[in-house]
Amino acid sequence: MTMHHLKSGTPTEVGAGEPVPEEEPEEVLTREQASAALSHLGKAADGLRYAYLAMRLPGCRLCDISAAAAFQNILLIDVSNNRLRDGSLDVLAAIPFLVMIKAENNLLESAAMPAMPYLQLLILNGNRITHTHGIGHPLLECLELSHNQIRDICSLEPDILKRLRTLDLRANALTSTAGIQLPTLENLYLAQNSIQLLEDLQSLTSLRVLHLRQNPLRLLTGFTNKMAHLTYLNLRGCKIEDMSELKKLACLPVLETIVISENPMVEAAEEEYRVSLLSELPRLKRIDKLAVEEEELMAAEELIAARTEVLEGEDEQVADEEDEI
Incomplete structure (x- = not known):
């Protein structure tokens, strides 16, 4: 998912002003x-003949790709780094497979296009897309919309997108996870957004990997045991200040790896944060880039035991005070 950038034109002097790009x-x-x-000679979808299966047209300054629809056997098309606007991709719906x-x-300011019955991978990173309306490809497995201008998630219908496995929304303008209700x-x-609220996470029952890096996230309310x-x-580079927030992750039954470096709580705790974290989440196998060591687990167990002893002592004191009343 490497990003490529449009090349600017040659600067031209305009009077005594600043150079402006052509x-x-x-x-x-x-x-x-x-x-x-065309490239990649292989068997056509009907299996009866050979045809070129890929068309690659990056960086050609294209604003109209209607001619591509004449090549009915292609399976893959790359039209990155061009000048395509809304509606320019609609012609691709005429390519059957x-x-x-x-x-x-x-x-592009929109990802909407006619539903394509066999489309599995749609990569629209680095456009000007502002919404998620009009994405209804029934076999879509991977949708990449990073580095756009999306503020809210809506119309990603789980009844239509039944095969979607990977969703990339990095570097947009999201303030919440609301609207991502895709059980598959x-x-x-979701890195590099403006997310402060974790919502609708209970819908993500198949989720294995979640990236929230570099969001202004302070609270971890929203995680649920339905994320099994x-x-x-x-969570690297978020704004979590209190280590106690990580207790909210104890509901995640198979969480093995967490990245929490560059959070205020870690910088304040220095080396001690790993043991403190393990005392709350003893099933962890890796914290940041380092595997959990046996010595750390033993130290966490001692911390748990000491904490339990303190709590039991407080309970006994409360019980004695109640007996005296």
């Missing part, structure tokens, strides 16, 4: 250009 010329895809971009569309770094989802990438498959949680 507008990049826009091109319409020709049939000859599309034919020259298309499996992958890669259209990073264009000028296994990998969710979550093994990896990345």
Whole structure:
């Protein structure tokens, strides 16, 4: 998921002012250009003949790719780093067995397009997309929308997106996880947003990997034991100040790896935070980049025992005071 950036035009001096970039010329895809971009000879979908299965057209300044629809056997198309706008991808619905569309770094403001019956991978990173309406491909397994301008998640229908396993929404403008209600989802990438609230997590019953890195997240309210498959949680560079917040993760039955470096609580605790964390989450196998060691588990057990002894002493004191009343 490497990001590529559009090349700016040659600067032109305008009077005594600052240099301004020239507008990049826009091109319409020709049939000859599309034919020259074909690759990967293989069996066609009908299994009866051979055909080229991929078309790669990155960085061609294209604003219109209608000519691509004439190549009915392609399964993959890459039109990244062009000048495509809303509606430009609709023509691809005429290609019957298309499996992958890669259209990073264009000028798209919407991911909406006609439903494609075999589309499994849709990569629209680095556009100007502001919403998640109109994504209804029934076999879609991976949806990448990172580095866009999405503020809210809506219309990602679980009854339609029954095969979606990976959702990448890094570097958008989300303030909450609300609207991500996809029980088939296994990998969710939400780093570098503005998330402060964890909502609708109870719907993510198949989730295994959750990235929340570099969000202004202070509270961990929202996790639930319905997230019975979550093994990896990345909270690096968030704003968690109190180690007690991590107690809220005890409901996650198979959590094995957590990344919490660069949080205020870790910087305050220095080396002691690992043992404190293990006393709350003893099933952890890795904290940050380091595996949990036996000595740390033993120290955590001692801390748990000391804490239990203090609590039992407090209970006895309360009981004695009640007897005296």
